[in-house]
Amino acid sequence: MNEQNDTHKDAIDINDFVFAATGARMRRLTTPEGEHWFVAADVATDLGYANTRQALIWHVAPDCTKSLNELAQGVYTVDTSRKLAGHRLQKSMKMVNLRGLVALVQGSTKPECQPFKAWVSEVIETIQQNGSYSLEPSPAQTPAVGPPAYVMPQQVADAIVRLEMRNIRADEMLAAAQREQTELLREMSRSQNTIAEALQDIAETLRFRHPQPKLTPRQLLATWRTKNLVFTEDIHAVAAYLAPALVRGEASYRIEEIATRTGLSLARVHDCIRTLLKRGCMRQTGCAADGAPIYVLP
Template sequence: MNEQNDTPSEQPTGAKQDAIDINDFVFAATGARVRRLTLPSGEHWFPAVDVGVHLGYVNTRQGVHWHVAADCERSLGDLVRTVYGTETSRNIAGHGLKKSMRMVNLRGLIQLVNGCTKPECAPFKEWVSEVIETIQRDGSYVLDPAPVQPSPDGTTAYLMPQQVADAIVRLEERNIRADEELAVARIERIEQMRRTNEHLGRITDQLGLTNEHLGRVSDHLGRTNDHLGRVNDRLGTLADRVGGVHDVLGRLADSLDVIADRLRPAGPARSAVTPQRLLATWRAKNLVVTEDVHAVAAYLAPALVHGPVHCRLEEVADRTGLTLDRVHDCVRMLLKRGCMRQAGVGAGGLPVYVLP
């Protein structure tokens, strides 16, 4: 089996030499170098799949069935086993071939070419038509002898028909142009890949720098969050301390009020003071400034005109509808404005308030 190449295959010993070089002949017909098996008799057989692919057949087996005569095609296994024997048929796989592969002889190849619609096959078909026409008219077709010295075995070489030679030249030129275009395309593709790789390299470097910067920013944010956490802890501690100081100052102010009440001499009797007059006096001195304070004062005034008052803030809140914190603030306001004073602590820890 001769592989696809540009070198003519060697003829088997004792075989008749081809008048036209078989490689050029097949190349003119198919536009490509195809593999072939040359029998000892000099008959050439070609893989139908090689021929069909280069001639543009989508389904090679169907093309062989439609265009090739039954005596012009055989399976490779039967062909080799018939000619060479069983031992040689076992070595077919070493040539990249399968026993089931369909093979066509030169007549079958020409039949496939005649059934092909590719424009490249037109010169070959024209020459075949000329051969048939010449034989029908003259009774024979003769090739012109080639202007070369006879070969050592005494045979004579013949000229390639002009149509076939022109087809070979066109196909060779087309292949050369295709090779050149392919080489240019490969160079452009390599250059494009190089530029793409450089661009990807720059992008990768930029991503690396960005990741490093993001890492540093994340570290800085982490340290900032830790610092803010410590600041919040310190602010919380300071707020607790300030609250404690306020409580101490409040208790100190209450104690000072108690001491001042104890040291102040007793005033005239207030048996004639009424709750309405007491509230009017507080309003005249602008001591009651809001409705909430007035409500608490109106609740405490009737009890204050009769003596000390054990003030339960919860009860005042229930009676006035104010919140407990608001009642506490109002009581502190009355104490600070001098409307009443604390005279100590009674049973159950309740503060005792009296008029100043």
């Protein structure tokens, strides 16, 4: 099963014909014999039918509808499977041939179908009066070059022009709406930024008017004791020595200096500092030029 048949030439391009008839582009499959089949649900939906199954029962002859699985029998190949998947088609889908599609158009009340229905009526009337109906050969075709080409009926051409113009207007309206939406989103973003900046200014103003009270060394030590972070006299002695500098911003002392001030051994001072760091009382940010560690509050 193929999307199109290279050995078959339609008198009127099938895509133009269907577009003029339904006002929409339809998914289709074309058999190797050149017979076109369309997804029944697509046709019914675009023609305004609420129930595809009921529409087929009321308007389409049984021999004008088949399942995609029936059409695929005998010609089902890996390439066919790939094409079906590419068009999001399932083998259980109902399909209608061109006669079934025209029958659904004739039963539709969609305004876009009226020019095509008028042309069909003209064709029937012409056949009734003259016994035949034929398309005008295209004057642009060179004689004896390829299959014959025909002039598209004026009613069909006019319908296609009107539909294309409608689509162009719809595209223009969609583009305008998208531009308006984009500008609205930009304006909302600018407004949000402005609000965020205003809130930040208010916060800064309030912080300036109501500055947070500074923490004293005594309060810092009391907090550590309450949380059981300073639990021995040695650790408390080291903490008390570091606290005044910590509340001012940072403490930078060599272990030897702390040992001298507290009367503790170097090893004990080292253990106390490691405990304060481990318990989160302070953290080390680096070392000063003289090699002394720099400690700050977390």
